[in-house]
Amino acid sequence: MTTPSPSRAAAPIAPGPRVPKRIAATLVNSLKGGVVPRIGLPYITVGRETEIKALLHDLDLIADGGASFRFLVGRYGSGKSFLLQTIRNHAMGENFVVADADLSPERRLQGRRGEGLATYRELIRNLSTKTRPDGGALTLVLDRWISGVQAQVAAEEGIPADSPAFAPSVEKRIYAVTQALEELVHGFDFARLLTLYYRSYVEGNDEMKGLVVKWFRGEYRNKTEARQELGVNICITDDDWYEYVKLFAVFFKQAGYRGLVVLVDELVNLYKIPNSITRQYNYEKILTMYNDTLQGKARHLGIIMGGTPQSIEDRRRGVYSYEALRSRLTQGRFGREGLTDMLAPVIKLAPLTYEELLVLTEKLAQIHAGFFGYTPTLTENDLASFLQIEFGRVGADTHLTPREVIRDFIELLDILYQNPQIALEDVLRSDEFSGAVPGPQGAVAGDPLGSGPGAADFAEFTI
Numbered sequence: 391m392t393t394p395s396p397s398r399a400a401a402p403i404a405p406g407p408r409v410p411k412r413i414a415a416t417l418v419n420s421l422k423g424g425v426v427p428r429i430g431l432p433y434i435t436v437g438r439e440t441e442i443k444a445l446l447h448d449l450d451l452i453a454d455g456g457a458s459f460r461f462l463v464g465r466y467g468s469g470k471s472f473l474l475q476t477i478r479n480h481a482m483g484e485n486f487v488v489a490d491a492d493l494s495p496e497r498r499l500q501g502r503r504g505e506g507l508a509t510y511r512e513l514i515r516n517l518s519t520k521t522r523p524d525g526g527a528l529t530l531v532l533d534r535w536i537s538g539v540q541a542q543v544a545a546e547e548g549i550p551a552d553s554p555a556f557a558p559s560v561e562k563r564i565y566a567v568t569q570a571l572e573e574l575v576h577g578f579d580f581a582r583l584l585t586l587y588y589r590s591y592v593e594g595n596d597e598m599k600g601l602v603v604k605w606f607r608g609e610y611r612n613k614t615e616a617r618q619e620l621g622v623n624i625c626i627t628d629d630d631w632y633e634y635v636k637l638f639a640v641f642f643k644q645a646g647y648r649g650l651v652v653l654v655d656e657l658v659n660l661y662k663i664p665n666s667i668t669r670q671y672n673y674e675k676i677l678t679m680y681n682d683t684l685q686g687k688a689r690h691l692g693i694i695m696g697g698t699p700q701s702i703e704d705r706r707r708g709v710y711s712y713e714a715l716r717s718r719l720t721q722g723r724f725g726r727e728g729l730t731d732m733l734a735p736v737i738k739l740a741p742l743t744y745e746e747l748l749v750l751t752e753k754l755a756q757i758h759a760g761f762f763g764y765t766p767t768l769t770e771n772d773l774a775s776f777l778q779i780e781f782g783r784v785g786a787d788t789h790l791t792p793r794e795v796i797r798d799f800i801e802l803l804d805i806l807y808q809n810p811q812i813a814l815e816d817v818l819r820s821d822e823f824s825g826a827v828p829g830p831q832g833a834v835a836g837d838p839l840g841s842g843p844g845a846a847d848f849a850e851f852t853i
Contacts, residue, residue, distance in 0.1 A: 403766050403773075406756025409433055414761035421754070422800040424793055426471045429523070431479055434753050437746040438473055441737055445477050445694070449484055452649040452692045457639075457683035461657075461709075461719070462696045464739035467793030470696045473739070474653050477694065481651045482520045486692075487531065487642045489513040489635075490653035493660060499675040501628055501668070506675070507608055510631035513652060514607045529603055532584075535645035536591050539563045557592070564588050567644045574640065575633045579624045584641070586620070608634075632679060639691035649690035657697030661707050673712035680718065680735070702736070742792055747777055750792075751799050758803045772814055776802065779818055 409417070413430035420427035421434075441462075448458040464470035474490070481488050491497060491512035498505040516525040543549055543559045550556065568581030583602055590598035601619050608626040610616040616625040626634055639650035663669045676695070682688040702709045702719075710716040719736050742750070751773045759766040780795055805817060 402769055403752050403755055405766060406753060406760065407433070409757050409760055411761060414757050417757055418761055418800060421796050422804075424467075424797055426475050428475060428478075431472070431476050433757060434750065435476055436750045436753070437742050438469065438476070438739075441473060441739065442476065442480070444733065444737065446480060447733075448692050449481060449486065449648075449651070452486070452651070452690055453484075455643075455689050457686070457688040457691045458693070459680045459683040459735060460692075460694045461702060461736045462694060462739065463699055463702050463736055464696075465698060465791060467791030468739050469742065469792050470739055471655055472792075474655055474694060474696050478518070478651070478653055479523075481692075482518060482523055485520060485648050486651050487527070487638075487647050487649070488518045488651045488653065490516050490518075490655070492656045493654060494656065495659060495662075498660065498663070498672055499632075499654075500671045504628060506628040507626065507631055509654075510608050510626065510635070513635070519647070528606060529599075531642065531645055531647075532587055532603070533591065535567075536564075536588055538646055539567075561588075567641075570644065571637060571640060574637055576624070576630065577637060579622060580634065580637045580641075582622065583620075632675065636682070636688050636691060640689055643690040649692065651692045651694070653694050653696075655696040657695055657709070658701040660709075661697075661701035661704065666707075669707065670712060673709055673715055676709065677712065677714050677718075680715070699738075744777065744781075747792070747795060748773055750796070751776065754796065754799055755803060758800065758807070762807055764807065768814070775814075775818060 409430065413433070416427045417430045417434060445460065448460065451458055462470050462473060478488050478490060491509050493499075493509065496505060497509040497512055499509060500506045501508075514528060517527045517531070518525050519527045519531065521527075522530050540551070540556075540560050543556065543563060544551060547559055549559055564585065568584050571577040571581045571584075574580075583605055587599060587602040590596075590602065604610065605616060605620060605622070605625065608631060610619075610625040613623055613625050617623050635650070635652060642650050660669060660672045663672065679688075679693055683691065683693060697709070700708060705711050705716070709719070748770070752770070755766055755768050755773070776799060777795070780790065780798060802817060806812065806814060
């Protein structure tokens, strides 16, 4: 841990890089509200180098035709969702298609009343690419695929678009793509729908294109409805939606992308399912995904699931209650604290170090000052004093997370900005700020100067 020099510590922190107002507003408002922003993450990313490096290694594997499956495990507010969003942005920047969904009581991996299909619909709704990062990219991808094939025919075969030979040549290439999908489960019907979309695209039949997209989104309630509108005797259901995710992964590669990355957060909602049989069905679906990716049954597909330690490791209700998963995921005998295998399927998030939190608060102070248009006045010692009090409160060692630290710090910046007559020291030493961190049994009184656990770790930051 490095002690800042007195000269640097006494001076206000330097202004940071210019952050566009829209991004700065999203960062400040999202973090103060306790949620992870979907844009601007590179401006505030600190630490997690080893975790990010391991997950980026997976992207190379996916691009080469392989598949990967990972669990990210961390307490509420530990940065799990933040890391998922960071990987999401990295993947889109590397020309992957990304789909993400949070599980809930209405969205599961398996269900009897459409809960699994609801998760599929959420994934397709949030389908994102570099040029469409906010979701809804399915139509864009389909249209880009067709125009890309047309451009290839014109460039490689030298056939002009107005030539009678152009359409048959394009259709021949379209057929080659769809034929590669037919060997997969449900691949024949998937390929048939792609061909139908292509013909509707060429004919300018927007109504039919919309119906095909509706089918891909899993919005048909039954086979009868799909047959009446599209002439196909199949629709995506609770039982087989994952097979279509695998099909999409292969198709996206054919369409010019590097693969598909699926992010599923809030596994705790499976842990909370009261019926043990329903829970087991959901864990069985995870086992299927896990086996497919590791055994080579899936291609160009990466799956990352996020959950709390309890939702994974609890042997009564968590993922580890399903013995087939527990035996595959449990850490081996050689792993221990400080010696973690980042190539294992389960990545456990270690807490951010004090130095990393110091860098993070400095970045947040710079962004806040740039957004509201004032010159930063806080010094590095001020930031260290804030963190010393945060971690000095009773219960901080076990219950304080980066989410609470960030939320408190942005609130502190807001108060100082709106009340310039108030000294920082007065706010830090107030009873409201320096109270205890709530524990399982409720709040406890704390020492404002941080005599509780963790306070000594910040002593060297102060001059």
